[in-house]
Amino acid sequence: MPSNPHHRTVEAEQYRRLYRTAAWQRLRLAQLRSQPLCERCLCDDVVEVATVVHHRIAHKGDEHLFWDPENLESVCAPHHDTLIQREEARGYTIGSDINGRPVDPAHPWNRS
Template sequence: MARRTQRSPEAERYRRLYKTAAWMKARLAQLARQPLCERCRRRGIVRAATVVNHRVPHKGDWSLFIDPENHESACAPCHDGEIQSAERLGYSKSLAPDGTPTDPAHPWNAD
């Protein structure tokens, strides 16, 4: 049985970029430069990064896709959870220690 994809038709079009030699080289360079999950580190957790996230979603834009300044080392739980959730929703659901949302775009922060 074929696995169903959850990607949008737009995402399916640029999926091929992840198979290029340039991306594989950029990915390895990022993980060598920062082998720990950057989001976990900010919370005081030490966890190996296995995914290179694009800070600004590239949506097929090659310059954003390959730009090392747009790369962030992440663990799979952060990437597949909070990062993808924020991309889908348009805001992060991350909370400050006092329980308030940290993202100014969060609906709780609306006037």
């Protein structure tokens, strides 16, 4: 059984405190008010209420990235808990253009 019941790294535990601050709650609420719909669903012409505020670029404790409103994305829980988690684990955005080519330059297909 893992020693960490939430499967978070020791590094992540060091910055989890940021999510428990009143300042984060205000920033999160402001993001959801300014963009109440899931940005990922909207790309597929689906209207879904956003319930999670996601950092576009993983902050990994970098407070500048953590507090930057331009680094925030409103998403629904299913997108955050599945697609986005897979993308973060892989290191590139999942998705392709109309020709089937991966859109993210970091995708292995696009690497030279």
